[in-house]
Amino acid sequence: MHHSRQHRGQAPSRLSAVAILAVLTLRMALRERLARAMALMIALCWAATWFLASLLVSDETGPQAAMLGFLLRLGSVFLTIVTVTFSLTRDLQNRGLEMMLALPYPRGVIWLGKGVGFSLIASLLAILDVLALLPLAPPGQALLWGVAINAELWLMATLAMLLSLALRQAPLALTMTVALYLLGRSMHSLLLIARQSAEIAAEHWSAVVAQQLLTVISWLLPDLERFTVTDWLLHHGGSLTALAPILTETALYLALLIAVGHLELRRRAF
Amino acid sequence: MASLIAWRLVAAPHPASLEDYPRPPAPAALRLTTLGDPRAGALFWMLWLQTFDDQAGVTASFKKMDFAHLTAWLERILALDPxxxxxxxxxxxVYGAVLDPGRQRLMIDFVGRAFRDAPERRWQWQALAAVQARHGLGDRQLALTLVEELEQRVPARQLPFWVRGLHVIILREGNEIEAAKRLMELMARDGGLTERQRQAVEMWRERLEELR
Structure with missing residues (x-):
């Protein structure tokens, strides 16, 4: 590396290194036909919505947009998690990540570069989702929904990165990421069930402990039910103010996940 | 592949059997099935409920289905997305149009309860339930009760002309000529009527005078 520096001048700055790694990560994913997978996912969501809409008694576009939004969200989250998990676990297994870590940059720079690359993939998906929704939803509401799905996908991409690094095995990391996503998405319903169970069990200690435990878990997880609100597509009631808590929560959890990922990377011997 | 197709052709078809609406799960359990998206979940559950009468090899008649369970499903789904x-x-x-008075009443009661929860948003469904009670069920008294409740809970200016006209028609059909006349005087006094609507009110008043 020192040799190449003498011949080619200064090595890229840390910021440039992050950008180069990010672009490389995106290009690697695209080379593996990610674009086709994205197009197929959106086409399948459209076909399913078209079929379901034909069953509706009403011909309003709101319900169609809501169904398409629901399917696109699930499809996009799944595609993002799968892409990140398989890409990173393969890098870990074929020593691609080790080669990157041999570059004269702190491990944090490498980690951030990969993270930005996966976030670009997530943003690309979010943009395609918004474009797919435009024929059925008002542009303003579709755009709000797009910002929220982008935040949700960034969070899930970063979580998938961390779990892939920590667990190293794709099936295990994939299962854990999907489980945590479903838990984050269903936390309100689970809390409701726990509260009702405690009431039915006449505040029996075991039901109360279960409720308290679930409440503590809910503090640790992002409130994903507040993200990507279908109501905006269905009843068009979204406003810019709704984005403030979503973006704040995204920033907090991203900072936490990146920090934990960085610590794990520093701790790990390659 | 050929053996697979041959197997599917010779295999016995699903036995045709009629299933009734199951009891709906608890509200929180139903919410859990929506994966944190109760609005979209409500739509998917509604589509499932709507296609429930088309079962393998048989199309169920609404007259044979358990409308108490159906009403509970509708209430739970409405709670998912109010x-x-x-x-x-x-x-x-759809369900209210079935030719069975008991089942029609269940649907009208469901709409009435939903209306009382959010009168200003759901008044048109209460008005339609009144039409259903009058013409589907032939129960003029129930239709009158529904329309009166509608006018008590929703400001008059928010109601379109046809809803208030419906009240007049039901009163006239019951020979309650004086009550119908008082209502029309109120309508004329409230203002906010277009020229055509004022003419219609005048025409109704003349007809009521003739009836008297």
């Missing part, structure tokens, strides 16, 4: 009008549309236009 802003949705789809369960109310199905209750008034």
């Amino acid at each position: 802003g949705s009008e789809y369960p109310l549309l199905m209750a008034t236009r």
Whole structure:
């Protein structure tokens, strides 16, 4: 590396290194036909919505947009998690990540570069989702929904990165990421069930402990039910103010996940 | 592949059997099935409920289905998305049109309860339930009760002309000429009527005078 520096001048700055790694990560994913997978996912969501809409008694576009939004969200989250998990676990297994870590940059720079690359993939998906929704939803509401799905996908991409690094095995990391996503998405319903169970069990200690435990878990997880609100597509009631808590929560959890990922990377011997 | 197709052709088809609406799960359990998206979940559950009568090898008649369970399903789905009008549309236009007075009454009661929860948003469904009670069920008294409740809970200016006209028609059909006349005087005094609507009110008043 020192040799190449003498011949080619200064090595890229840390910021440039992050950008180069990010672009490389995106290009690697695209080379593996990610674009086709994205197009197929959106086409399948459209076909399913078209079929379901034909069953509706009403011909309003709101319900169609809501169904398409629901399917696109699930499809996009799944595609993002799968892409990140398989890409990173393969890098870990074929020593691609080790080669990157041999570059004269702190491990944090490498980690951030990969993270930005996966976030670009997530943003690309979010943009395609918004474009797919435009024929059925008002542009303003579709755009709000797009910002929220982008935040949700960034969070899930970063979580998938961390779990892939920590667990190293794709099936295990994939299962854990999907489980945590479903838990984050269903936390309100689970809390409701726990509260009702405690009431039915006449505040029996075991039901109360279960409720308290679930409440503590809910503090640790992002409130994903507040993200990507279908109501905006269905009843068009979204406003810019709704984005403030979503973006704040995204920033907090991203900072936490990146920090934990960085610590794990520093701790790990390659 | 050929053996697979041959197997599917010779294999016995699903036995045709009729299943009734199951009891709906608890509200929180139903919410859990929506994966944190109760609005979209309400739509998917509504589509499932709507296609429930088309079962393998048999199309169920609504007259044989358990409408108490159906009503409970509609209530749970409406609770998932209180802003949705789809369960109310199905209750008034589809399930409420079944030729069975008991089942029609269940649907009208469901719409009435939903209306009382959010009168200003759901008044049109209460009005449709009144039409259903009058013409589907032939129960003029129930239709009158529904329309009166509608006018008590929703400001008059928010109601379109046809809803207030419906009240007049039901009163006239019951020979309650004086009550109908008082209502029309109120309508004329309230203002906010277009020229054509004022003419219609005048025409009704003349007809009522003739009837008297």
